[in-house]
Amino acid sequence: xxxxxxxxxxxxxxxxxxxxxxxxxxxxxxxxxxxxxxxxxxxxxxxxxxxxxxxxxxxxxxxxxxxxxxxxxxxxxxxxxxxxxxxxxxxxxxxxxxxxxxxxxxxxxxxxxxxxxxxxxxxxxxxxxxxxxxxxxxxxxxxxxxxxxxxxxxxxxxxxxxxxxxxxxxxxxxxxxxxxxxxxxxxxxxxxxxxxxxxxxxxxxxxxxxxxxxxxxxxxxxxxxxxxxxxxxxxxxxxxxxxxxxxxxxxxxxxxxxxxxxxxxxxxxxxxxxxxxxxxxxxxxxxxxxxxxxxxxxxxxxxxxxxxxxxxxxxxxxxxxxxxxxxxxxxxxxxxxxxxxxxxxxxxxxxxxxxxxxxxxxxxxxxxxxxxxxxxxxxxxxxxxxxxxxxxxxxxxxxxxxxxxxxxxxxxxxxxxxxxxxxxxxxxxxxxxxxxxxxxxxxxxxxxxxxxxxxxxxxxxxxxxxxxxxxxxxxxxxxxxxxxxxxxxxxxxxxxxxxxxxxxxxxxx
Ligand code: UN1
Numbered sequence: 326x327x328x329x330x331x332x333x334x335x336x337x338x339x340x341x342x343x344x345x346x347x348x349x350x351x352x353x354x355x356x357x358x359x360x361x362x363x364x365x366x367x368x369x370x371x372x373x374x375x376x377x378x379x380x381x382x383x384x385x386x387x388x389x390x391x392x393x394x395x396x397x398x399x400x401x402x403x404x405x406x407x408x409x410x411x412x413x414x415x416x417x418x419x420x421x422x423x424x425x426x427x428x429x430x431x432x433x434x435x436x437x438x439x440x441x442x443x444x445x446x447x448x449x450x451x452x453x454x455x456x457x458x459x460x461x462x463x464x465x466x467x468x469x470x471x472x473x474x475x476x477x478x479x480x481x482x483x484x485x486x487x488x489x490x491x492x493x494x495x496x497x498x499x500x501x502x503x504x505x506x507x508x509x510x511x512x513x514x515x516x517x518x519x520x521x522x523x524x525x526x527x528x529x530x531x532x533x534x535x536x537x538x539x540x541x542x543x544x545x546x547x548x549x550x551x552x553x554x555x556x557x558x559x560x561x562x563x564x565x566x567x568x569x570x571x572x573x574x575x576x577x578x579x580x581x582x583x584x585x586x587x588x589x590x591x592x593x594x595x596x597x598x599x600x601x602x603x604x605x606x607x608x609x610x611x612x613x614x615x616x617x618x619x620x621x622x623x624x625x626x627x628x629x630x631x632x633x634x635x636x637x638x639x640x641x642x643x644x645x646x647x648x649x650x651x652x653x654x655x656x657x658x659x660x661x662x663x664x665x666x667x668x669x670x671x672x673x674x675x676x677x678x679x680x681x682x683x684x685x686x687x688x689x690x691x692x693x694x695x696x697x698x699x700x701x702x703x704x705x706x707x708x709x710x711x712x713x714x715x716x717x718x719x720x721x722x723x724x725x726x727x728x729x730x731x732x733x734x735x736x737x738x739x740x741x742x743x744x745x746x747x748x749x750x751x752x753x754x755x756x757x758x759x760x761x762x763x764x765x766x767x768x769x770x771x772x773x774x775x776x777x778x779x780x781x782x783x784x785x786x787x788x789x790x791x792x793x794x795x796x797x798x799x800x801x802x803x804x805x806x807x808x809x810x811x812x813x814x815x816x817x818x819x820x821x822x823x824x825x826x827x828x829x830x831x832x833x834x
Contacts, residue, residue, distance in 0.1 A: 403453025586797025
């Protein structure tokens with residue numbers, strides 16, 4: 326894999342600016358981030374962060390661009406997003422490799438992430454002709470009532486390291502066809518992925534003679550705070566931890582701005598005695614170790630029916646024994662590194678806490694050292710028998726630690742599944758129709774995503790993505806998630822020659 330060539334083709338040099346209004350990049354003397362790969366520990370390139378002064382320039386450019394962009398007909402905006410999808414198709418291989426190298430997920434998953442970007446562009450193109458409002462029947466004669474959806478303005482997108490490109494596109498493709506302009510603050514752990522995406526979208530906007538400010542990039546954590554407190558940004562879409570999400574939410578709510586929050590998950594699979602166990606093993610293992618357990622949809626808990634508990638546990642331990650851990654760019658490996666050494670420390674701490682709280686590790690964890698593991702970021706996926714109420718089980722640890730527990734009745738399993746503060750993704754493995762339907766019913770899973778015979782991760786872009794409780798309640802991507810990026814206006818038009826008042830009120834002068 327010639328990383329230098331990939332970087333070059335994506336427009337990344339040794340020193341990059343992390344601030345752009347489109348095609349224009351700004352150099353400031355604010356702090357510089359060095360991006361290193363968790364794959365081999367090597368420094369990849371540098372990115373300068375955004376100064377407060379440059380932030381002002383970016384936001385005022387975007388505010389100006391919005392006045393233009395909102396007047397471009399929605400299907401024409403869709404046409405530009407279609408071209409973005411085409412540009413991503415051309416760059417899929419390179420961008421997938423960069424995602425894999427800078428973030429550490431497997432190449433297949435890196436390519437899959439770029440595929441999600443392409444798919445959301447296609448989705449948004451269709452949507453650009455379908456931003457429908459309802460019409461209603463007025464209670465008054467000779468009146469017409471309907472609703473329209475208008476763009477909001479600047480959308481601030483704050484994304485996390487684990488999906489360093491896809492989350493931006495879910496937000497940006499939709500926000501753009503809706504008539505908004507976007508300002509993206511990516512994770513400081515994966516800034517090069519963002520610089521590459523900015524080059525791609527800038528080339529599309531340039532080819533269409535679009536003004537600066539339609540899709541901008543800013544970098545560094547201090548500018549995240551500026552976004553949250555900026556009344557010029559009516560909508561902030563934040564993906565990250567519940568802890569930071571709470572701060573974002575209160576800052577934005579304090580100025581009556583709107584948020585779309587995609588926060589932590591603590592996702593469980595219920596494995597019934599009526600499950601197809603082969604499907605259940607693959608679903609559970611991929612869910613727990615895919616992306617090294619760093620998806621917000623990663624499987625963190627398995628709730629297993631007691632009759633099959635021992636058997637399933639043994640099968641799972643055997644499956645873990647076959648996992649190949651190593652360079653994620655090598656397609657033979659199943660599990661790559663964690664994002665950085667700080668994440669490794671959090672993983673080790675969680676294992677220690679778990680042990681202190683009573684967890685019984687049936688597959689031991691640990692850090693891999695030497696040779697191909699020289700970056701210090703490779704860890705062993707592990708499995709522990711626990712009780713659901715343990716403090717550590719109630720928390721989301723962004724690492725491949727899987728907690729298992731047993732249940733007697735499905736009602737009990739559902740209570741365990743729901744018995745955590747988070748509410749993102751959930752699944753049941755069963756071939757029993759009654760069990761599946763109960764799990765999906767109002768008495769079943771309380772999560773934003775509930776699957777049958779599919780694991781907790783790997784949601785398709787066509788559905789609305791997000792969850793309840795401490796997951797934050799936001800929805801991104803498919804279905805009618807676009808409504809979160811627009812403001813609704815109810816219009817009532819009187820074409821009578823008098824003014825009848827609603828509710829039959831008489832007001833004669
Ligand atoms: C995330 O982890 O932030 O459902 C998003 C999935 C992916 C998205 C995960 N499509 O696993």
